[in-house]
Amino acid sequence: MAQGHRVDTDAPGIDLGGWRRLVDGLREAVVVLDPDDTIALVNHAATELYPTLAPGLPLTAPGRRQALGDGWTACYLDDPATWDTAFLDEALRRLSAATDRAATLTAIVELGLAHLADQCAVIVPALRGRVEWWYGAKGAGEVVRGRTTRQSAGVVTGLLDVLDGVVRHAEFGRESTPDLPVDFGEPGSAHAVPLIIGGTSLGALVLVRRVPREPFTDVEVESIRRYGDHAARALEAAIRHGEQARVVEVLRADLLPSPLPEVPGALLAAAYHPAARRTEVGGDFYDVHVRQDGTATFVLGDVCGNGLEAAVHSGRVRRSLHTLLLVEQRPAQLLYLLNAALVAAGSKLFTTLVVGTIVQLDDGGLRLTVSSGGHPPPILLHAGGTVEEVVARGGIVGVLSDVRFQSTSVVVKPGETLLMYTDGITEARAESDREELFGEDRLQAVLRECTGLRAEAAVDTVRRAVFDWLGPSEHDDITLLAIQAAPTG
Structure with a gap:
């Protein structure tokens, strides 16, 4: 704007009449302020935006100011x-x-x-x-x-x-x-x-x-x-x-595996990789419970499916087993009781699992008694590098009331390792060919390479082999549990 001419004796230095005609014709909201920062003019657009503005009042609306000279100011008001x-x-x-x-x-x-x-x-x-x-x-x-x-x-x-x-x-x-x-x-x-x-x-x-x-x-x-x-x-x-x-977080902490305890004469190692990486829980689980006499019960299981629903059910299975251990330690009988409890509770998901006991022998070896509820058989790695499956037949747990379970015992000599795993290992799909599975033969071949390794190193070797096979691909829940008779010397 250019400065106007004086025609109003009450407004020295500015022609208010001329400015009134000018600003009233503008679509933009404009007020003119006197040298005391008091409103002298308000155009129609400004009145519509700010009805409370009036000559003689201080300006209470934000805007961009431009000097007109002699202390007078035009203010282009912001649209609120x-x-x-x-x-x-x-x-x-x-x-x-x-x-x-x-x-x-x-x-x-x-x-x-x-x-x-x-x-x-x-x-x-x-x-x-x-x-x-x-x-x-x-x-x-x-x-x-x-x-x-x-x-x-x-x-x-x-x-x-x-x-x-x-x-x-x-x-x-x-x-x-x-x-x-x-x-x-x-x-x-x-x-x-x-x-x-x-x-x-x-x-x-x-x-x-x-x-x-x-x-x-x-x-x-x-x-x-x-x-x-x-x-x-x-x-x-x-x-x-x-x-x-x-x-x-509280619920997840209850669903995560507990730290492995110390078992006399045994070295334990585990790996746990749920498919649901965000929640870090899944349908796989493992536990080892040590008794006062130094013997222990171990379990590794896999609930059908993955994610939160499977994780919740695995927590239910784990708690049931923990309670049943107060009255029964024999693996096959434990599975009978667990199956009856889950069926009576109306279980909708089935579970496969391996349950066993650990007893230390006088020569430093371990006697493991194992029962299976429809789970892949554990693999025993001998000191000479050969492997064998430890088979104990039994049906899946938690769905049918009429199921049978068997037990089998095996002696694990010092330095030998029993490896248990879930089917996320054998069913892992190759990054290069999604139709090709990791499979039992490849798992046994990798395990043979672990001859002479301690339990923790053996589990890590198998775990790395599987994830190298998978690459960045998605995977099912993957869990390993190894029990090794402590090496002598």
């Missing part, structure tokens, strides 16, 4: 809908990407600093009558967190009403507490809104604009309210996600 939509779109993108509580609270503060205020804090309830705050200020670096009592936060009049969701908005100023990092500044420079979901307040969002910047405009206060709604939804989702993650 356009500004608000762009900011909230960014807020939605940023907050939706934060899935845990800490990241969400940090993002809420950082977005508030970037678009709305010089200071931003989120105050949320904590345990034992305390509140937790997350705070950031422009130029202060990272968002920080701390805790204080509700009583200390209550020093700021009305803050607890916002925190509890009693009011939907509060304005502060000239109030502070040493237990909160927020400098509430001049009256009108601080605003707070509750973070409410379904009538429940999750906390309070506090935004502060430092002097000498202008107070929040009505449009900005409305934006704060809308941003608080988005922040509340994001925080509620993060809290819910965190609770679910904790539940899953």
Whole structure:
């Protein structure tokens, strides 16, 4: 705009009549401010966007300023809908990407600093009558967190009403507490809104604009309210996600294999690779239970399918076996009892498994008594490099009531190894040809190469051979359990 001519004695240095005719003809919202920063003119477009603006009042709307001369200023006002939509779109993108509580609270503060205020804090309830705050200020670096009592936060009049969701908005100023990092500044420079979901307040969002910047405009206060709604939804989702993650972690810990114990005269090793890599649990399982006399019971099994449903069922089988071991240790009888218990419980999934006992012999070897419930037979690696299957026939477990199980015993000499595995090993498909399986012959060939290796090295050799065969391809649950009679000398 070019400077006009003086025609109004009440407006030195500017022709208000000429400027009125000019700005009224513009589609863009424009106000003219006098040297005291008071509104002198408001065009029709500005009135439609901001009905409360009027000559003689201070400007309470954001916009781009241009000097007219002699201290007069034209201000091209921002369309509140356009500004608000762009900011909230960014807020939605940023907050939706934060899935845990800490990241969400940090993002809420950082977005508030970037678009709305010089200071931003989120105050949320904590345990034992305390509140937790997350705070950031422009130029202060990272968002920080701390805790204080509700009583200390209550020093700021009305803050607890916002925190509890009693009011939907509060304005502060000239109030502070040493237990909160927020400098509430001049009256009108601080605003707070509750973070409410379904009538429940999750906390309070506090935004502060430092002097000498202008107070929040009505449009900005409305934006704060809308941003608080988005922040509340994001925080509620993060809290819910965190609770679910904790539940899953507790359940997952119960479904993961227990650490292998020490068994007199034996070396144990295992590998466990579920198909569901994200949850790290599957339908395969193994356990070794040691008794006070030094003998032990071992089990390796495979529930039909994979993923969470199979993992839950495998946990049920493991707990059932653990309970049954209190009254029965003979492998075949254990399988009879387990099958009866699962059938009576209405089991929908079948399980194959190998159950056996370990007894140390006087010469340092081990006597293993083994029963199978429809599972691939274990492979015994002899000291000379030959291998043999240890066959004990039996039906699958958990579906039919009329099944039979047999037991067989084998002596494992010092340095010899019994390897048990699930069908994820033999049915692993080659990376180069998805129709070709790893197979039992290839497994036995790899096991022969483990002659003289300790149990842990033998398991690792087999595991690496299978994953080299698979490449990056998807696979079924893969589990190995090796029992070796401790080498002498």
